Amino acid sequence: FFVLIYILLGLLEPYLIGRAIDKYISTKQINGLSSLAILLATAYFFDNSSQAASSWLMARISQDALRRLRRDLFEHLQKLSIAFCDQHTAGELMRRLTNDIEAINQAVSQNVVSLVASVLSLVGIVIAMFVLNVWLALAALLVVPIMFWFTQFIAKYTRKGFRDLQKELGEINGVMEESISGQRVVKAFRRSDVAVERFRVSNQKVYQAGIYANTYALMLMPLTNVLGNFFVIVLVGLGGYLALKNLVTVGMIATFIAYAQNFIQPLRQLANMYNSIQAALAGAERVFEMIDTPAEVDH
Numbered sequence: 001f002f003v004l005i006y007i008l009l010g011l012l013e014p015y016l017i018g019r020a021i022d023k024y025i026s027t028k029q030i031n032g033l034s035s036l037a038i039l040l041a042t043a044y045f046f047d048n049s050s051q052a053a054s055s056w057l058m059a060r061i062s063q064d065a066l067r068r069l070r071r072d073l074f075e076h077l078q079k080l081s082i083a084f085c086d087q088h089t090a091g092e093l094m095r096r097l098t099n100d101i102e103a104i105n106q107a108v109s110q111n112v113v114s115l116v117a118s119v120l121s122l123v124g125i126v127i128a129m130f131v132l133n134v135w136l137a138l139a140a141l142l143v144v145p146i147m148f149w150f151t152q153f154i155a156k157y158t159r160k161g162f163r164d165l166q167k168e169l170g171e172i173n174g175v176m177e178e179s180i181s182g183q184r185v186v187k188a189f190r191r192s193d194v195a196v197e198r199f200r201v202s203n204q205k206v207y208q209a210g211i212y213a214n215t216y217a218l219m220l221m222p223l224t225n226v227l228g229n230f231f232v233i234v235l236v237g238l239g240g241y242l243a244l245k246n247l248v249t250v251g252m253i254a255t256f257i258a259y260a261q262n263f264i265q266p267l268r269q270l271a272n273m274y275n276s277i278q279a280a281l282a283g284a285e286r287v288f289e290m291i292d293t294p295a296e297v298d299h
Contacts, residue, residue, distance in 0.1 A: 002054035003113060007120045009047040010262060011128050016040045018255030026250060054113050062109040070101055073287060079295035089174030090181070096290055099173075100166060100283035107280030111273040118266035118273075125263045129256065133248055136256050139238045140263065143231045147267055150223050151274065154216050158274070161213030162282040168209045170286070172202040220274060228264035235260050 016036060024033040074097065085093075129137035179186060179195045186195050239253035 002050040002057070003117045003120065006047045006050035006054070007117060007124055009043045009050070010121060011124045013040060013043050013047070014255045014258030014262065015128070016043065017258060018249075018251035020251070021254050022249045022251030054117075058113045059109055062105070062112065065108065066101060066105050069104070069287070070097065073097060073101070073291060076291050076293075076295065080290075080293060081296040084293060090177050092170040092174045093290075094177065095166075095170045095173045096286050099169065100286050103166070103276075103279045103283035104287065107273075107276050111276060114269050115273055118269050121266045122263065125259050129259055132252060132255065133242075135242070136235065136239060136248070136252075139234050140231065140256070140260060142234060143227050147224070147227055150227075151220065151270075154219055155274070155278075157216040158213065158278045159281065161209065161216055162279045163285065165206070165209040165213045166279070166282045166286060168202070168206045172199070172206050175199050175202045217274075217278070224264070224267055228261075228267070231260050231264055232257060 016039060020033060020036050020040075024030070024036065077093065077097075126137070126141065129140055175195075175198050179199065186192055235253075235256050239248060239256060242248040243250060243253055
């Protein structure tokens with residue numbers, strides 16, 4: 001409900017700015033401009049208030065979901081067989097209860113509302129653009145298939161990278177836990193050099209997996225910025241041509257540029273969210289792999 005309110009108000013604000021330019025500023029009519037300015041300020045106030053309310057509610061909902069997930073995972077772990085515990089180090093199991101849950105937390109608590117808002121905002125802006133001017137709307141939508149193609153291309157590698165990274169982090173946690181908890185045994189049998197070498201090998205694997213995952217993850221943002229600039233350039237060029245032909249007004253061009261910037265912002269948010277969502281999905285696979293493991297029968 002609150003997301004829908006601030007999305008609708010976000011669509012209204014550029015329209016009011018364009019109307020102010022066409023009806024009052026370009027015609028130099030002061031009467032009515034103050035009323036429109038008050039209406040715009042009110043829209044911004046309720047826009048920001050609704051965003052704050054939706055974020056607060058989502059924080060409560062997401063933390064409750066994660067509390068239940070941690071509880072279910074820990075309770076299920078107590079029912080698993082000794083064989084399962086022998087096959088997984090304590091450090092790896094601890095990572096599933098902490099880091100993997102935290103990766104899910106980052107995606108759920110911060111990105112669910114943003115994801116819904118971004119999708120609704122994109123749909124709303126497209127509809128508003130076509131209502132105002134079909135040609136400018138078609139020109140604006142040139143960037144969308146290019147963006148989705150890049151995202152789909154990078155997605156394949158990013159998901160694999162974060163899955164491997166989570167796995168290697170679980171391995172290095174296991175190495176550290178075994179070495180630290182068994183420190184007396186390591187010292188007694190003079191195995192410090194072996195422990196250091198095992199850690200070095202595992203640390204190198206984490207390093208390589210981290211480079212792979214983050215290289216593809218960080219490619220999305222600069223690509224989005226380039227496409228965003230291209231988006232505005234196309235609108236300014238075509239809008240200026242149509243304005244010279246008296247087919248559109250200056251206020252409408254201003255409205256479209258504002259919509260273009262508002263259109264790019266959700267795309268940038270989706271690009272940012274994509275990385276944390278991939279990390280969360282990789283963590284979720286490991287969490288639910290454990291939850292789906294059959295429990296030991298209690299005879």
